[in-house]
Amino acid sequence: MRLLLVNAHGTADGGTETGIAELASALIARGVDVSFLNAYPPADLVEGVPATVLHKTHWRTSTTRRLASHLEDAASWPSGRLDRTLGKYAPDIVHTQNLPGIGTGIWEAARRRRIPVVHTLNDYHLLCPRTTLMSKDGSQPCRPSPLLCGMRTRLLGRWVGGVRRVLAVSQHLLDAHMGFFGGVDSRLARNPLRPLARTLAAPKAELRTIGYIGALHPNKGVDVLLRSLPAFEERGLVLRIAGRGALEEDVAEAARLSSALEYVGFATGDAKSDFIESCDLGVLPSVWREPGGPTWSMSDWLSAGRPVLVAPAGGLAEVAGVTPGSIAVEPTVTGILRSVDELRVQDRWMSAVRDARGLDPGAVFDAWVDAHLEAYSEVDEARD
Secondary structure, three states, rough: OEEEEEOOOOHOOOOHHHHHHHHHHHHOOOOEEOOOOOOOOOOOOOOOOEEEEEEOOOOOOOHHHHHHHHHHHHHHHHHHHHHHHHHOOOEEEEEEEOOOOOOOHHHHHHHHOOOOOEEEOOOOOOOOOOOOOEEOOOOOOOOOOHHHHHHHHHHHHHOOHHHEEEEOOHHHHHOHHHHHOOOOOEEEOOOOOOOOOOOOOOOOOOOEEHHHHHOOOHHHHHHHHHOOOHHHHHOOOOEEOOOOOOOOOHHHHHHHHHOOOEOOOOOOHHHHHHHHOOOOEEEEEOOOOOOOOOOOHHHHHHHOOOEEEEEHHHHHHHHHHHHHHHEEEOOOHHHHHHHHHHHHHHHHHHHHHHHHHHOOOOHHHHHHHHHHHHOOOOOOOOOO
């Protein structure tokens, strides 16, 4: 089977992109011929795998590119360049993921070549140009404009006829897009646990260090963690934070002022593993409707055998307190401290650690890859 994986970003953007890279590597190991179509550089998802990049500059470094991408997303024309890319790789299946900078025209370009498309919903891009359904400052949910956002969504949706299967990382996302995809066969494909590159030491016998890794934005509840610092200090606990984003300077300043906070900056690869190993407990205090159920960050903590506090909103509401090792937490200072104090009781802490370390990331990951292969085979067999 020849598969074209279509996604906006390379590995630089973390969670979803790392998951796509790991999916590609696993598929290659099972004999699938994989190639990539990316919107922005770098195109380094998997070394040695052929890739086409549509734009020379990244939207983060070019205002012109950012504005152009928004316009191109809304237009989503099945361009000659998209058609030529399909001709170059001649895939049996096109699997699209995040589409900023590419647009849904790729679905129509594939349909014209009679190539089935599988699409994975990872976020709200098809409904919201910010991909979050949050206000610009990330402080509260927004109500999409029926005129502007609604028109954009209708333009994106005019090529849905090329999609043969929709996969979603949560039921919440499937429900949110119910009207967009109409009668297209839609199924869950939750983000999996993943086997680690190396074995990490177990959490300490008593809860000492709490970790947050991810985007430093208000919608992630990072400001709630910062307001919790005095109480952490009173309890002799240390909060470690890794990531980057709008609140980066606030986090760095708080780390200078509080002995209860350590900020390590952006962490990936071995540094990310080291960071997670240095923490006993993960925390995801998101105050927005997280699309993933679980998110990749939740998966990282549990794959490493760490219990994790999870705010039950959006897709996370489907797994918080349900997946072994996860504990549902109210994303407020009071809620976080209540959960932390419960875990400082020895029996409760050891039970949470046993739950997290009793999971089998390898088996979960293999089942996730199997589900993708099954989806590809089904749409291939059903092609017109």
